[in-house]
Amino acid sequence: MVVKVYGPAYASPKRVIVCLIEKQIEFETVPVDLVKGENKNPEYLKLQPFGSLPVIQDGDFTLYESRAIIRYYAEKYKSQGTTDLLGRTVEERGLVEQWLEVEAHNFHPPIYQMTTQILFFAKRGLPADENLIKESEEKLGKVLDVYEERLSKSKYLAGDFFSLADLSHLPFTQYLVGPMEKEYMIRDRKHVSAWWDDISNRLSWKKVLELY
Secondary structure, three states, rough: OOEEEEEEHHHHHHHHHHHHHHOOOOOOOOOOOOOHHHHHHHHHHHHHOOOOOOOEEEEOOOEEHHHHHHHHHHHHOOOOOOOOOOOHHHHHHHHHHHHHHHHHHHHHHHHHHHHHHHHHHHHOOOOHHHHHHHHHHHHHHHHHHHHHHHHHHEEOEEEEOHHHHHHHHHHHHHHOOOOOOOHHHHHHHHHHHHHHHHHHHOHHOOOOHOOO
């Protein structure tokens, strides 16, 4: 059964797609246009009652929330594709989970605010809140300073192996260095810069950018 992923044009679904490619899982995508409000259609709300992206359908099984989905596939297909996405030991798993939480609660909120203000407001012809952008950039900078310290001691966030913790950062950081034109936030930090070059050059992520 081929996995269906809804909303491939957006960042959070890309988090799922890159995981599926790493795990060598077949999938197909279903477009959902947020600008047209297709995420609020009754049929979509039956799958995701909050109207967010992504959703996956895996046979009769439906799951939403991108980080829950990538954990699910890393566990379900543990020995397939890239095998260490959750870590090999209980301790490594703990560190992967820790940095996934850091990404969700420390890294994501400010970068999401910046993405919304700089990219999506512009698409809708709405004025951006420059103060909010500046405040979010300062918050993100402090988070990246913590990453710089961590990555001075290990190649990846959870240790010396690529994991879900690193993978989860790919879509929104791509916005930061690309269309948001704030690559200096990565490049000004030597170890964060080396880490980004490593993870963003993985074949799985290059495939996602090529496809979507």
